[in-house]
Amino acid sequence: MTRHGPVDPAIAVDFRTNPGRYRHWRLSVDGAVATLTMDVDEQGGLVPGYELKLNSYDLGVDIELYDAVQRLRFEHPEVKAVIVTSGKEKVFCAGANIRMLAASAHPWKVNFCKFTNETRNGIEDATENSGQAYIAALNGTASGGGYELALACGHIMLIDDRSSVVSLPELPLLGVLPGTGGLTRVVDKRHVRRDLADYFATKSEGIGGRKAVAWKLVDEVTPRAKWQDTVAERSMLAATASPRLAGPGAGVELTPLVKNRTGEEIAYTHVSAALDRDRGVAEITVRGPDVGPPPDMAGAHALGAAFWTLAMTRELDDLILDLRTNEPLLGTWVFRTRGEAARVLAYDELLLANQGSDWLANEVVLYLKRTLKRLDVTSRSLITLIEPGSCFAGSLLELALAADRSYMLDGPPPDDPDSKDRAAIRLGAANFGPLPMGNDLSRLTTRFYGDNAGFDGAAGAIGRDLEAAEAEQLGLVTFAPDDIDWDDEVRMALEERASFSPDALSGLEANYRFAGPETVETKIFGRLSAWQNWIFYRPNASGPEGALRKYGTGQRADFDQKRV
């Protein structure tokens, strides 16, 4: 019923920023150790209506954190340890701002949690795969989302000043869950015993001191007198132990992203999206490289942010975030590519050959991995169209493997029946491991989960151009209509998708996309976030008498006590 509604300008969010514009974080680098200091500007909320007291955060604060984590990886190859701490006295971070949450519409809350989750997953990815170890230096109380930020770090230090604690007060104070991975990380990552974790999440005043260590909520507590020295020592140790890869010492500057956004189109250099509000569709086109890759990584370093894979990934990343946040009515994303498959594969080969030895190669592959993971947890229907002139090969083929469905044209372009052009896809090394989903499996392995013969059949076709009939037969595309049927079949598929319940589609896709084993990450996006969606939406949290609304009024929430 609101298909044609305009984007609300009050919530049109730009994810592009840089340290010179930060209002809430300070990023400083001292040799191998960087420090990220959270010092939130109370008056710097993204939208009016709330003050960001006690280092509480909103999406704007988290956009800066995301930017800082990215720049550390690309612009600071020398950094091997990152201290996350607070610029306020006595408080590390009070978590997501409650008034912001209470005033936000349901889709905003859910999307906000998704982005903060992804940023925290990115911190873990930097720690595990980039040799940039994150250390949470809690120089004051870390509550709720503040503690969840600490949980994303590999080592948690808490100051022992008889007042600073860690806490997850969401349930007792707000009637919601710690929705940014807290519950999952407490038991599945830090291995806090579940009954102690239960007590912890009901005790709004939190836990500090030795008990916090004994329960594994933090790794160590340190008296104020030894705080600075101990933090420095831990960060130096982490830096020394870091497997951060070699390569040129100069970083790659993430230059401002060139983006042209109108009501009808979002256009970057390699990526563009036509916004079709009548059909509720974003038609996304990713263009392959115009030229082949440089002969070696030295050339890639020289190109920097202009290196195709990095440039394309940055654009795709920004587009995903923009569409998710600003265009909730575009329920279907259609992916196309244009370009030369061989060139895409050549870029992949350069990166994969050097991923184990060159930090930039490693960072670009990891960034593409994280960006594709965003697609997997995006609550939009993903449809990939494979037509003549496309370049779904290697890394770009992941756009087809990530899709809920793919259609591959078996014949000439419908508007040029005499053409000899035929669509083809090509599997490459990028499809066999370096770009895993959140479940730690490649999209190809997930696709053929439990079907080893199917996987082997597809895998055997690596490196060959596969036209539509063969691609369909190998199970790599969903349908392969001919040129007579193509337009109608695609049109009907999109119209049909737009006719379904958007909620049911989100649930369907979230279940189908993750066959096979689960990980901390998929548990956060699946089990935890799905529960949080429901709880956020219930009157006990968000109704006029709900806990989120009553917080800070001095009145208690009035709960419907029925257990569901």
Place this chain on the structure above:
Amino acid sequence: MTRHGPVDPAIAVDFRTNPGRYRHWRLSVDGAVATLTMDVDEQGGLVPGYELKLNSYDLGVDIELYDAVQRLRFEHPEVKAVIVTSGKEKVFCAGANIRMLAASAHPWKVNFCKFTNETRNGIEDATENSGQAYIAALNGTASGGGYELALACGHIMLIDDRSSVVSLPELPLLGVLPGTGGLTRVVDKRHVRRDLADYFATKSEGIGGRKAVAWKLVDEVTPRAKWQDTVAERSMLAATASPRLAGPGAGVELTPLVKNRTGEEIAYTHVSAALDRDRGVAEITVRGPDVGPPPDMAGAHALGAAFWTLAMTRELDDLILDLRTNEPLLGTWVFRTRGEAARVLAYDELLLANQGSDWLANEVVLYLKRTLKRLDVTSRSLITLIEPGSCFAGSLLELALAADRSYMLDGPPPDDPDSKDRAAIRLGAANFGPLPMGNDLSRLTTRFYGDNAGFDGAAGAIGRDLEAAEAEQLGLVTFAPDDIDWDDEVRMALEERASFSPDALSGLEANYRFAGPETVETKIFGRLSAWQNWIFYRPNASGPEGALRKYGTGQRADFDQKRV
């Protein structure tokens, strides 16, 4: 706000039934092969307001199915294969009744789905662990929950009559998900490729014939002319291959459960529950055996349904179902036991020593396993109180390990300070594998997930009486207050629990209870059900213009198109 509300008599449900009372199913046994024929009485709905057309079902229909599956296991040791089929022409089962769903309150829908899920998991348990192979003989169309019932069977046959299909039409027709495991089983159990599964779940008219086989939606299609012979052949083959255990040929009759239910109490022989509506608490007491076990399984067969472990499990099972369905305002379940630990362990030992050789021993252990699994997915806070005179040992210790928290009294009973009685718990073989949770791990392993030293420490104490201080130190109980603090601490814990948002508690517990790996079963109860909870609750499904309400009116639902 509705803490004191009475139970609505219109929905007070009794789960006890027997084949003589079935209105919707026929159970026939022919040697090693049983046939369960679904033939739903249209006028036999559990509550007024809908007709159960086309073999659609409500909770009453599923209660009979659950009873039949249980009786096949205990009363028919000779049965090694079970055919599930329909007594109607052209239709196997149309799934859950839509008008019932549309008219039901949210908690009812969620609880109904949970029970149907458990029954289907029980069918898989019988196939995998009892040597009773279930074969879905779809002699007509199986839609939605009808197909989900088939998915729980190990082999799916579809009649090839050019009209019968399988389908999951929930999303296109109703704006909800197939909520009884369908999405998970399609990709994770049957390994249907996710893009084909996507198409299938959007195509309300379903898929039959060879395509249904090629896509792995069914195992085989059979022409009408060969239908009866092929079904008979498949069931004979399954029976021949069955590893059903030996033992006396006579079954154990599941005699009528003696139950006394008032507004204040539910009492059975070994299990009772005091219903404290003021505090929102059900105080459950499980009594250990009054006498030791018979010397061998022959004695257990002779005792039949009076054998303590079986009798106690049946009572606990019925109590869980009763409280869940009829008492949603009792948000906390408190567990106590009374009796001799040594006797509980003696029963465990008899069963575990014979589980691999005697069908009854195997069935009792599996039934206890399934009943404890119900606790793990129950959306109530579970608190276990361990006091002098209790018998938390072996299988009954699982009631403490399943709890969100346990309190163990470290001292004499508060009302008898001179007493020498002290509470003790004892680990036994039952705690180390035979009673796994849905994640396939024991509760002890899940408790110490990622903490091998903690597990080893606890495991080393097997067979010894552990008093409060040691039990707490080993991590087997949460808190061990002394007799001075006991009453206050327990009272405050229960009062505090009752003050929290019931929704947030359900989410918290559902996340914490399943540390570690996930399985098809935990994915169904975690990821899938959590999404379904949310979708059921959204106006796009259940609002006045939602798809569930509009179904059958000829009008289309009017969706809020925002993607969340």
